Amino acid sequence: MQNFISLAQIDEIADVVRRKISIQPMVGMILGSGLNGLADSIQNPIRIPYSDLPNFPTSTVHGHVGQFVIGELEGKPVIVMQGRIHYYEGYTMGQVTLPVRVMTRLGVKSLFVTNAAGGVNGDFVPGDVMLITDQLNLMGMSGLNPLMGPNLDEIGPRFPDMSQPYDKEYCDSARKVAKENGLTLREGVYAGLSGPSFESPADLRFLRLAGADAVGMSTVPEVIIARHGSMRVLGLSGISNKANLDGSTITTHEEVIEAGRVITPKIETIVRGVLRAM
Ligand code: HPA
Numbered sequence: 001m002q003n004f005i006s007l008a009q010i011d012e013i014a015d016v017v018r019r020k021i022s023i024q025p026m027v028g029m030i031l032g033s034g035l036n037g038l039a040d041s042i043q044n045p046i047r048i049p050y051s052d053l054p055n056f057p058t059s060t061v062h063g064h065v066g067q068f069v070i071g072e073l074e075g076k077p078v079i080v081m082q083g084r085i086h087y088y089e090g091y092t093m094g095q096v097t098l099p100v101r102v103m104t105r106l107g108v109k110s111l112f113v114t115n116a117a118g119g120v121n122g123d124f125v126p127g128d129v130m131l132i133t134d135q136l137n138l139m140g141m142s143g144l145n146p147l148m149g150p151n152l153d154e155i156g157p158r159f160p161d162m163s164q165p166y167d168k169e170y171c172d173s174a175r176k177v178a179k180e181n182g183l184t185l186r187e188g189v190y191a192g193l194s195g196p197s198f199e200s201p202a203d204l205r206f207l208r209l210a211g212a213d214a215v216g217m218s219t220v221p222e223v224i225i226a227r228h229g230s231m232r233v234l235g236l237s238g239i240s241n242k243a244n245l246d247g248s249t250i251t252t253h254e255e256v257i258e259a260g261r262v263i264t265p266k267i268e269t270i271v272r273g274v275l276r277a278m
Contacts, residue, residue, distance in 0.1 A: 003092075004094055004148075004149035004150055005094040005095070005098055005101070007152050007154055007155075009054075009055060010098065010101045010102055010105055010152075011105055012054055012055075013053050013054060013055070013056060013098070013102050014102050014105040014106050016048075016052070016053055016054065017048060017053070017068065017070075017079075017102065017106060018106065020046055020048055020070075021046050021070045023070065023071075023072075023077040024077060024106075024107060025070055025077045025078055025079035025103070025106060025107075025108050026076055026077050026078070026108065026109055026110065026278075027073075027076055027077075027078045027079075027108065027109070027110045027111075027112060027275065027278070028078070028079050028080075028081070028100070028103035028108040028110065028111045028112070028226075028231070029078055029079070029080040029081065029111070029112045029113070029114075029271070030080075030081045030084050030099070030100075030111070030112070030113045030114065030219075030222060031080060031081065031082055031083070031084070031114055032084065032113075032114045032115035032116050032216075032218060032219075032238070035114050035115075035116065035238060035260050035263065035264050035267060036065060036082050036083065037264045037268070038073075038080070038264070038267070038268050038271065039069045039080045039082040041073070041268075042069050042070075042071035042072065042073050042078065042080060043071050043072045043073070044071045044072055045069050045070065045071040046069070046070045046071060047067050047068070047069050048067060048068045048069075048070070049066060049067045050066040050067060050068070050083075051066070056098065056099075057085045057089075057091045057095040057096070057098065058085075065082050065083040066082070066083040067082050067083065068080065068081060068082070068099075069082050073271075073272065073275055074272050074275040074276045075276075076275045076278060078275075079103060079106065079108060081099050084099070084218060084222075085098075085099070086195065086196075086217055086218055087139065087144070087194050087195075087217070087221065088194055088195040088196035088217060093139075093144055093145070093146035093148070093221055094146065094149070096146065096221050096222070097146040097221050097222055097224075097225040099222075100222045100225040100226050100229070100231075101152075101155070101225060101229070103226075103231075104155055104225075104226075104229035104231065105155075108231065109231060109232065110167075110170075110231055110232045110233070110234070110278075111222070111223070111226040111231045111232070111233045111234070112233075112234045112235075112236075112271055112274070113132075113219050113222060113223060113226075113233065113234070113235045113236075114235075114236045114237070114238065114267055114271075115190075115216045115218050115219045115235075115236075115237050115238070116216065116237070116238050116240040116256045116259065116260060116263075117130070117190060117214035117215060117216035117237035117238065117239060117240065118198070118199070118204075118214065118215045118216065118239070118240070118241050118242070118243040118251065119213070119214055119239040119241070119242050119243055120191070120204060120207050120208050120212045120213055120214055120215050120243045120245075121186070121188055121208075121213040121214070122245075123186075124186055124213070124214070124239045124242070125239070125242065126239055126240055126241050126242060126255070126259050126262075127238075127239065127259060127262040127263060128184065128186050128238075128239040128263075129178075129183070129184075129185055129186065129236055129237070129238055129239070129263060129266045129267055129270065130185075130186040130187060130188050130190075130213060130214050130236070130237040130238075130239060131171055131174050131175065131178075131185050131186070131187045131188075131235070131236060132166055132188070132189075132190045132214075132219070132235030132236065132237055133166055133171060133187050133188060133189065134165060134166065134189045134190075135165055135166075135189060135190045135191070135192060135219070135220050135223060135235075136189055136190070136191040136192065136207075136210060136211065136212055136220075137192060137220050137224065138191055138192055138193050138220075139192055139193065139194055139220060139221065140220070140221075140224070144194065144221075145221075145224065146221040146222075146224055146225050147160070147224060147225070147228060152228075155228060155229045156227075156228035156229055156230065157228075160224075160227060160228045161227075162224065162227060165223050165224075165227055165233060165235075166223075166233050166234065166235050167232040167233055167234060169232075170232060170233070170234040170274060171187075171234070173234075173273070173274045173277050173278075174234060174236070174270050174273075174274055176273075176277075177269065177270050177273030177274055177277070178269075178270060180273070181269050181270075181273065183266055183269060183270070185270070186213070186239070187213075188212075188213025188214060189211050189212050189213050189214070190212070190213070190214050190215070190216060190219060190220070190235065190237055191207050191210070191212035191214070191215045191216075192215075192216060192217070192218065192219055192220030192221070193215060193216070193217055194217065195217030196217065198251045199215060199243065199244075200247075201244060201245055201246055201247040204243045204244065204245045205245055207243075208245065214237045214239060215243060216237065219235060219237075223235065234271075234274060236267050236270060236271070238259065238260060238263030238264075238266075238267060239259070239263075240255060240256040240258075240259035240260065240263070241255050241256065241259065
């Protein structure tokens with residue numbers, strides 16, 4: 001039997017964070033592979049390494065730093081995860097989503113989540129940014145839902161609604177910001193797999209048939225936990241590579257990180273614009 005994380009454990013971490021900060025963060029942000037730069041432009045930052053927090057998982061992936069940065073962005077109080085935890089690192093789903101639980105208990109009302117993803121939609125090219133309008137919970141379909149185990153009734157219901165994982169108003173706001181800034185914003189469904197192996201050509205053809213536009217190894221569990229706690233979610237995928245439906249090219253972690261350099265300023269513009277409009 002898996003050990004599930006209790007409310008007391010979540011609150012112990014939230015208390016440590018609360019003691020170190022003097023603002024009430026309103027928006028939580030999770031920055032994906034190669035997209036960490038935004039955390040460096042936060043004003044009046046307080047940095048809390050994950051290793052300073054009791055029983056907190058730390059990221060083991062190259063290119064992922066591991067700390068919370070709390071401060072202001074566009075005048076709004078934010079708590080940013082610089083470096084996220086992935087299921088493929090060997091953590092439980094509870095550990096992967098613990099940072100979002102902590103944000104919920106800190107009173108954070110919105111979650112902005114970014115990731116690097118493979119483009120399954122044939123129209124997408126590396127460097128594109130996709131507004132996530134819905135998600136395919138493939139991990140959950142195979143028994144890896146982060147809400148398994150005792151329900152935390154203080155946070156949300158046993159069977160939470162998932163009809164609107166990504167907030168419609170935030171989506172509209174992101175579209176408006178992209179338009180105002182002359183940015184092409186793709187839209188679509190993000191499919192979450194566990195990784196760490198990239199997909200086979202048959203996996204990718206299956207995902208395309210299932211309605212996926214992008215595929216990655218994160219985000220879906222965090223969004224489920226955010227929605228369980230009634231947070232409103234904005235999701236953006238940076239398309240770092242074209243998914244290889246015919247097996248003619250290979251995908252590497254290096255190209256994912258490299259594409260982040262093109263994608264980061266676009267995501268930053270959208271995130272800043274949506275924040276400003278809040
Ligand atoms: N597949 C899965 N995850 C990813 C990819 C991909 O092609 N690119 C970046 N993250």
